Amino acid sequence: MSTTEAPSPRPVVVAACQLGPVHLADSRQDVLNRMCKLLDQAARENVKLAVFPELAFTTFFPRYLIEGEDLDQYFDIEDPSKGGIEQSPNIKPLFDHAYSLGIDVYVGYAERSIQEDGSHIDYNSSAYYSAHANKIVGKYRKVHLPGSVEPKTEPGAFQQLEKRYFHPGNLGFPAFRAPGLVPGAVKKSDASASPAENNGKGDPIIGMLICNDRRWAEAWRVYGLQGIEIMCCGYNTTAFQTTASGHMVDMSPDAAEDLVLLHHKLSCQGNSYMNACFSINVAKTGAEDGNPLVGGTIIVHPLGHIIKEAKTKEDELVVASIDLSDCYRLKNTVFAFEKHRRTEHYHPIVEQTGAIEPELL
Amino acid sequence: MSTTEAPSPRPVVVAACQLGPVHLADSRQDVLNRMCKLLDQAARENVKLAVFPELAFTTFFPRYLIEGEDLDQYFDIEDPSKGGIEQSPNIKPLFDHAYSLGIDVYVGYAERSIQEDGSHIDYNSSAYYSAHANKIVGKYRKVHLPGSVEPKTEPGAFQQLEKRYFHPGNLGFPAFRAPGLVPGAVKKSDASASPAENNGKGDPIIGMLICNDRRWAEAWRVYGLQGIEIMCCGYNTTAFQTTASGHMVDMSPDAAEDLVLLHHKLSCQGNSYMNACFSINVAKTGAEDGNPLVGGTIIVHPLGHIIKEAKTKEDELVVASIDLSDCYRLKNTVFAFEKHRRTEHYHPIVEQTGAIEPELL
Numbered sequence: 063m064s065t066t067e068a069p070s071p072r073p074v075v076v077a078a079c080q081l082g083p084v085h086l087a088d089s090r091q092d093v094l095n096r097m098c099k100l101l102d103q104a105a106r107e108n109v110k111l112a113v114f115p116e117l118a119f120t121t122f123f124p125r126y127l128i129e130g131e132d133l134d135q136y137f138d139i140e141d142p143s144k145g146g147i148e149q150s151p152n153i154k155p156l157f158d159h160a161y162s163l164g165i166d167v168y169v170g171y172a173e174r175s176i177q178e179d180g181s182h183i184d185y186n187s188s189a190y191y192s193a194h195a196n197k198i199v200g201k202y203r204k205v206h207l208p209g210s211v212e213p214k215t216e217p218g219a220f221q222q223l224e225k226r227y228f229h230p231g232n233l234g235f236p237a238f239r240a241p242g243l244v245p246g247a248v249k250k251s252d253a254s255a256s257p258a259e260n261n262g263k264g265d266p267i268i269g270m271l272i273c274n275d276r277r278w279a280e281a282w283r284v285y286g287l288q289g290i291e292i293m294c295c296g297y298n299t300t301a302f303q304t305t306a307s308g309h310m311v312d313m314s315p316d317a318a319e320d321l322v323l324l325h326h327k328l329s330c331q332g333n334s335y336m337n338a339c340f341s342i343n344v345a346k347t348g349a350e351d352g353n354p355l356v357g358g359t360i361i362v363h364p365l366g367h368i369i370k371e372a373k374t375k376e377d378e379l380v381v382a383s384i385d386l387s388d389c390y391r392l393k394n395t396v397f398a399f400e401k402h403r404r405t406e407h408y409h410p411i412v413e414q415t416g417a418i419e420p421e422l423l
Numbered sequence: 424m425s426t427t428e429a430p431s432p433r434p435v436v437v438a439a440c441q442l443g444p445v446h447l448a449d450s451r452q453d454v455l456n457r458m459c460k461l462l463d464q465a466a467r468e469n470v471k472l473a474v475f476p477e478l479a480f481t482t483f484f485p486r487y488l489i490e491g492e493d494l495d496q497y498f499d500i501e502d503p504s505k506g507g508i509e510q511s512p513n514i515k516p517l518f519d520h521a522y523s524l525g526i527d528v529y530v531g532y533a534e535r536s537i538q539e540d541g542s543h544i545d546y547n548s549s550a551y552y553s554a555h556a557n558k559i560v561g562k563y564r565k566v567h568l569p570g571s572v573e574p575k576t577e578p579g580a581f582q583q584l585e586k587r588y589f590h591p592g593n594l595g596f597p598a599f600r601a602p603g604l605v606p607g608a609v610k611k612s613d614a615s616a617s618p619a620e621n622n623g624k625g626d627p628i629i630g631m632l633i634c635n636d637r638r639w640a641e642a643w644r645v646y647g648l649q650g651i652e653i654m655c656c657g658y659n660t661t662a663f664q665t666t667a668s669g670h671m672v673d674m675s676p677d678a679a680e681d682l683v684l685l686h687h688k689l690s691c692q693g694n695s696y697m698n699a700c701f702s703i704n705v706a707k708t709g710a711e712d713g714n715p716l717v718g719g720t721i722i723v724h725p726l727g728h729i730i731k732e733a734k735t736k737e738d739e740l741v742v743a744s745i746d747l748s749d750c751y752r753l754k755n756t757v758f759a760f761e762k763h764r765r766t767e768h769y770h771p772i773v774e775q776t777g778a779i780e781p782e783l784l
Contacts (some may be wrong), residue, residue: 277677332693416761
């Protein structure tokens with residue numbers, strides 16, 4: 063692709079499967095039924111990839127302080143000795159239904175990862191299920207956990223306890239290919255000997271992020287450096303901003319929600335543009351037991367504009383016909399990374415975590 | 424600052440000094456007069472920082488193939504043995520005028536840097552002149568040069584020869600403080616012993632980018648990791664997109680310009696938000712000898728929204744009253760880098776330049 067300008071079209075129909083609120087009292091089965099209904103609708107519209115939100119199967123439980131065994135119900139167990147998360151009785155029906163419809167699925171869930179010694183580590187995770195391969199072909203664990211380990215102590219503080227319930231992801235940002243998602247992909251066995259000649263011709267290159275990750279340009283860039291063509295990102299985003307002590311920033315609810323949506327769109331559109339990839343950004347939205355989550359589910363073009371946007375704060379299928387060859391207009395020009403990036407000046411990005419200010423004068 | 428939520432106000436009035444077209448036949452003196460007139464207007468509006476465009480003093484000459492001595496007129500000489508760029512007779516009058524008005528200036532220029540052996544290296548540079556210190560306190564050389572070394576050969580191709588005329592900047596992304604830009608700054612001599620306690624109280628922390636740099640999240644992040652509060656960025660941006668061979672992408676002029684402006688705004692707003700800083704983004708705009716440049720001069724808030732935008736494609740002063748304490752709402756929460764960044768997963772950003780795709784299946 064790096065030498066030609068008109069890559070062959072690689073069309074595919076994709077969908078964001080926005081979910082309305084999931085309340086504490088809603089059963090897993092209810093939620094699964096809603097998700098499968100969206101898949102049925104997707105199949106009728108010829109969708110081949112369906113993207114669901116972060117922690118899709120339950121309410122966004124990190125807003126509550128939950129202790130002991132009460133917490134277990136929110137997690138699905140990945141025990142290498144018994145098979146992966148796709149064996150979870152809570153998740154398997156979704157993948158089985160997707161298989162029957164021939165639709166790939168991205169979905170977020172709370173993962174309890176059983177270790178060799180029997181202990182467990184919990185992650186905020188997503189899986190990419192390939193209907194073509196009938197298995198999970200991509201896995202991601204959220205790297206940028208917001209919130210705090212300890213509950214905020216001031217009266218009336220809003221809690222965001224992701225740092226309490228989850229460990230930061232330990233898989234990095236691993237792009238992968240989705241077999242058979244577009245027809246006619248060049249395979250390893252019949253590829254040109256020159257790797258660059260295969261760019262933009264193989265099975266689609268997918269990346270995954272979860273919620274807060276989308277605000278971190280580093281995450282997008284590490285995927286960009288793997289040539290991703292479609293970013294999938296589910297989220298649960300509170301419709302107001304809080305201060306460092308957990309209080310709502312003092313502004314009208316409408317203005318607050320507008321600001322949260324601005325930040326969401328700047329993150330998704332800006333980073334899709336800067337990495338020349340599509341992105342499918344999917345909300346769990348509406349008020350979960352009175353706690354408002356923004357909507358703003360959007361499918362974004364590699365040129366940065368929004369192709370399609372949700373109209374509601376309920377379960378809603380947002381469908382777009384996209385052409386992966388559109389990624390190469392910018393990948394071959396403005397963002398031809400090998401021509402323009404200057405890594406010798408980027409070292410602080412990996413060498414320090416917090417800001418180090420210039421000395422006072 | 425990291426422990427409090429309500430930093431003291433640090434108000435300052437800033438301006439983007441947008442320039443209309445500079446044609447090949449326009450004299451340096453004409454352009455200087457236009458710039459000084461904008462400074463006069465700025466002084467009447469109590470402006471303390473005035474930001475001019477990239478390569479402000481001449482037409483955007485990298486659109487032409489120019490050879491030999493004809494090229495010299497576009498450059499200003501920095502010869503360490505004879506003083507810095509502020510001694511250039513082409514530039515000194517601007518700084519002298521700024522001094523008389525008490526206004527700091529960011530300005531872009533073509534730098535011919537004389538080496539010890541008498542040879543020279545050319546850069547696309549900017550300087551930050553402090554009226555308080557009456558000297559240049561910050562210097563930047565553009566890192567992300569677009570375009571090509573050799574002219575495009577296809578008939579009718581548009582040229583962008585920055586890679587021919589300039590070396591990539593060798594200074595990295597050095598933030599610095601602007602002495603006296605806000606009154607009452609904490610100085611080193613009276614600072615708290617705990618460095619974190621001084622954050623958000625000292626002289627303003629400034630970063631500089633030039634044009635194409637603003638599309639590269641790495642550049643913003645390296646500045647973000649130095650706690651910058653104000654990003655200054657001048658640009659000359661063509662009002663249409665070209666393909667890899669230098670031909671205009673086939674779309675209506677209005678649609679093309681809208682797309683270029685979308686990319687400009689996503690870059691400036693998205694990266695200001697993701698680094699919680701103000702940004703002052705300033706165009707040279709209008710048609711230079713028939714070559715259209717976009718406008719879109721904008722001053723952006725750390726929350727990502729546009730505070731003020733140019734209305735014309737001519738010389739225009741765009742003024743905003745800003746409060747640097749606004750940076751800390753996000754610096755202390757969403758983008759509290761030391762709490763949330765996970766550098767162990769960012770290594771590809773410095774370890775590879777081009778994209779390395781996952782293997783074909």
